[in-house]
Amino acid sequence: MNGLLLVARREVATQIRTRAFVIGLIVTGLLVAALSFAPKVLGGDGDTYKIGLVNSQQLPLHTAAPDIEFEWRKFADEPAAKQAVLDGDVDAVLVDDARVLTDGEIETELGVLMQSVNREFKLGAAGVAIPPLEMQSVGADTRYESARRGIATVLVLVLFMLIIGQVVMVAMGVVEEKGSRIVEILLSSVRPWQLLGGKIVGLGVLGMINLVVILAVGLGAAMASGLAAEFPPGIPGLVAAVLAWFVLGYAFFATLAAAFASLVSRQEEVNSVLTPLTMVIMGTYFVSFYSTNDPTGTLATVMSYIPPFSSMIMPVRMAATEVPMWQVGLSMAAMVLGVLAALAFGAKVYERAVLRTGARLKLGDVLRSR
Amino acid sequence: MLEINELRKRFAGGPDAPGGKVALDGIGFTVRPGEMYGFVGANGAGKTTTMRIVMGVLQADSGSVSWQGRPLGYDDRQRFGYMPEERGLYQKMRVAEQIEYFGRLHGMAAPVAKKATDDLLERLGLTERKGETVQALSLGNQQRVQLAVALVHDPEVLILDEPFSGLDPIAVDALATVLQERCRGGVPVIFSSHQLELVERLCDSVGIVSAGRMVATGTVEDLRAAESNTLRVVVRDPAPGWADGLPGTVTVHGDRHTLRTAGGDDQEILRRAVKAGRVEHFGVEQPTLTEIFKEAVA
Numbered sequence: 001m002n003g004l005l006l007v008a009r010r011e012v013a014t015q016i017r018t019r020a021f022v023i024g025l026i027v028t029g030l031l032v033a034a035l036s037f038a039p040k041v042l043g044g045d046g047d048t049y050k051i052g053l054v055n056s057q058q059l060p061l062h063t064a065a066p067d068i069e070f071e072w073r074k075f076a077d078e079p080a081a082k083q084a085v086l087d088g089d090v091d092a093v094l095v096d097d098a099r100v101l102t103d104g105e106i107e108t109e110l111g112v113l114m115q116s117v118n119r120e121f122k123l124g125a126a127g128v129a130i131p132p133l134e135m136q137s138v139g140a141d142t143r144y145e146s147a148r149r150g151i152a153t154v155l156v157l158v159l160f161m162l163i164i165g166q167v168v169m170v171a172m173g174v175v176e177e178k179g180s181r182i183v184e185i186l187l188s189s190v191r192p193w194q195l196l197g198g199k200i201v202g203l204g205v206l207g208m209i210n211l212v213v214i215l216a217v218g219l220g221a222a223m224a225s226g227l228a229a230e231f232p233p234g235i236p237g238l239v240a241a242v243l244a245w246f247v248l249g250y251a252f253f254a255t256l257a258a259a260f261a262s263l264v265s266r267q268e269e270v271n272s273v274l275t276p277l278t279m280v281i282m283g284t285y286f287v288s289f290y291s292t293n294d295p296t297g298t299l300a301t302v303m304s305y306i307p308p309f310s311s312m313i314m315p316v317r318m319a320a321t322e323v324p325m326w327q328v329g330l331s332m333a334a335m336v337l338g339v340l341a342a343l344a345f346g347a348k349v350y351e352r353a354v355l356r357t358g359a360r361l362k363l364g365d366v367l368r369s370r
Numbered sequence: 371m372l373e374i375n376e377l378r379k380r381f382a383g384g385p386d387a388p389g390g391k392v393a394l395d396g397i398g399f400t401v402r403p404g405e406m407y408g409f410v411g412a413n414g415a416g417k418t419t420t421m422r423i424v425m426g427v428l429q430a431d432s433g434s435v436s437w438q439g440r441p442l443g444y445d446d447r448q449r450f451g452y453m454p455e456e457r458g459l460y461q462k463m464r465v466a467e468q469i470e471y472f473g474r475l476h477g478m479a480a481p482v483a484k485k486a487t488d489d490l491l492e493r494l495g496l497t498e499r500k501g502e503t504v505q506a507l508s509l510g511n512q513q514r515v516q517l518a519v520a521l522v523h524d525p526e527v528l529i530l531d532e533p534f535s536g537l538d539p540i541a542v543d544a545l546a547t548v549l550q551e552r553c554r555g556g557v558p559v560i561f562s563s564h565q566l567e568l569v570e571r572l573c574d575s576v577g578i579v580s581a582g583r584m585v586a587t588g589t590v591e592d593l594r595a596a597e598s599n600t601l602r603v604v605v606r607d608p609a610p611g612w613a614d615g616l617p618g619t620v621t622v623h624g625d626r627h628t629l630r631t632a633g634g635d636d637q638e639i640l641r642r643a644v645k646a647g648r649v650e651h652f653g654v655e656q657p658t659l660t661e662i663f664k665e666a667v668a
Contacts, residue, residue: 176460184458
């Protein structure tokens with residue numbers, strides 16, 4: 001165990017000091033912060049209607065539709081109001097509490113709203129009180145749908161970038177040691193599993209540092225920008241789940257990347273030997289991305305149980321919609337089994353291949369050897 | 371005592387060698403504590419393969435390696451120092467950190483590893499470079515770092531593959547001094563080299579390997595004694611036919627006649643030579659290691 005920790009510590013100590021790591025961390029931090037402020041800056045403040053009044057009273061439209069802003073302007077006479085409508089200064093003008101002037105057809109939402117509020121207002125004035133309809137949802141809670149979708153989209157991107165980045169680092173590290181024969185000296189003092197495990201743990205810790213910084217900056221900036229007010233409940237649980245899923249997904253892909261990388265001896269060959277694995281990661285990413293739009297669909301649901309796809313799709317589903325605990329537990333159990341299988345397979349390949357320098361080895365030959 | 375017995379290894383055949391290639395065909399020798407053992411042989415003779423098998427980097431098909439009378443295991447090898455043929459260092463890691471790291475991997479506590487590193491850097495003249503990355507060093511200095519990595523944990527046995535290759539004479543001396551010190555401390559040292567004069571100068575024993583077999587092994591004196599030593603006599607302007615009836619061959623350069631012979635009565639030869647002319651040289655020629663080597667692998 002001591003050997004594993006020493007190897008892991010070296011990975012962390014050497015990487016964390018590199019300019020690439022520090023700059024990468026700062027850049028992603030800034031990007032995430034910018035993303036948290038973007039909806040406020042770009043999206044503006046939702047719908048706004050400008051309504052003119054000629055010899056009329058304001059209707060209590062805002063009470064009926066709290067999400068929508070209304071701006072009221074008074075006009076002295078009808079011709080002035082007409083001109084304003086035609087110039088696009090106002091969306092509609094209420095004249096004498098009886099007529100509405102518009103440029104062409106009125107927007108359906110505004111029209112319906114004005115009609116119904118006007119009706120209620122007049123009835124109320126006549127002493128008739130109508131209790132408003134009580135809304136009851138028997139389906140999923142859709143209040144936070146857009147916020148959830150946003151969070152899920154950002155999450156997919158972050159998980160994908162981090163996993164592929166760290167996985168490639170693991171592969172390059174393995175080839176660095178194999179190609180330069182450092183591995184020959186290393187393996188006379190530590191066991192192959194210690195070397196492999198240390199590298200995976202060390203680079204995983206670095207990935208975690210990245211992820212924690214991204215989550216902390218993202219949440220901090222969201223609170224600062226007021227975006228957090230629109231977040232659904234259960235964010236701390238989601239953060240914990242994302243960390244756990246990252247660990248599982250990373251462990252799976254990193255182990256296999258190390259195993260594949262141990263088949264080659266030159267950095268130039270890393271890309272081609274990793275191709276099948278990067279394809280799977282890309283596939284996982286695409287399905288996850290699709291799932292942000294259709295988190296309850298069959299594809300997302302089924303794939304969120306199948307390792308290694310589940311490692312990215314399940315957290316996306318959890319962010320995008322509500323997933324019962326038992327489903328999360330089942331999917332996680334399957335993924336843990338997947339990771340164990342990857343570890344068993346990866347350690348075997350690595351151990352047999354990492355000392356055989358030279359030409360690229362065939363996976364089948366390695367598995368058959370000894 | 372490190373004993374290597376009857377190692378055999380065949381590499382699987384590729385497209386260019388369908389039947390496979392025999393790398394080792396019964397390599398065996400013994401290295402005693404405090405002995406410096408020179409391992410010589412042509413390229414591809416099996417030196418590196420043997421060393422890699424000793425270090426557990428490669429598995430032998432058959433044969434055994436034992437240390438202190440027991441089969442050599444993983445725990446023993448942790449106390450060995452190894453310098454592989456192809457140098458392996460982390461290029462982007464700093465010199466002192468790198469040496470310390472390997473010390474710690476061998477089980478040294480952090481302060482002990484640091485002290486050992488500082489001492490070695492001092493001995494190898496690298497103290498001023500300790501904070502630089504390995505890739506910033508010259509090849510000779512990188513090789514010194516490589517040696518420091520092999521030595522940092524005060525190993526019980528040293529296995530060094532071509533430690534002197536590519537070094538300038540001053541670096542060779544520095545390295546040789548360090549190795550001789552370890553040797554005097556009772557550490558068996560095995561190193562391979564193509565610099566036979568160096569091997570002759572440094573080593574107590576030599577093993578000559580050719581095509582996967584040991585063709586000669588023993589102390590340098592033993593190997594010399596085993597060779598048929600040549601008596602060389604040089605006579606200036608001798609009477610014609612002076613060497614008739616003597617064993618050996620005569621070569622003539624100007625008025626200088628040289629008789630070389632591996633047998634015969636040396637006193638009789640000397641008397642005949644003195645009678646024939648002026649004797650400029652009379653002596654037994656000791657073969658150099660280079661000659662022994664060429665003879666052995668021929």
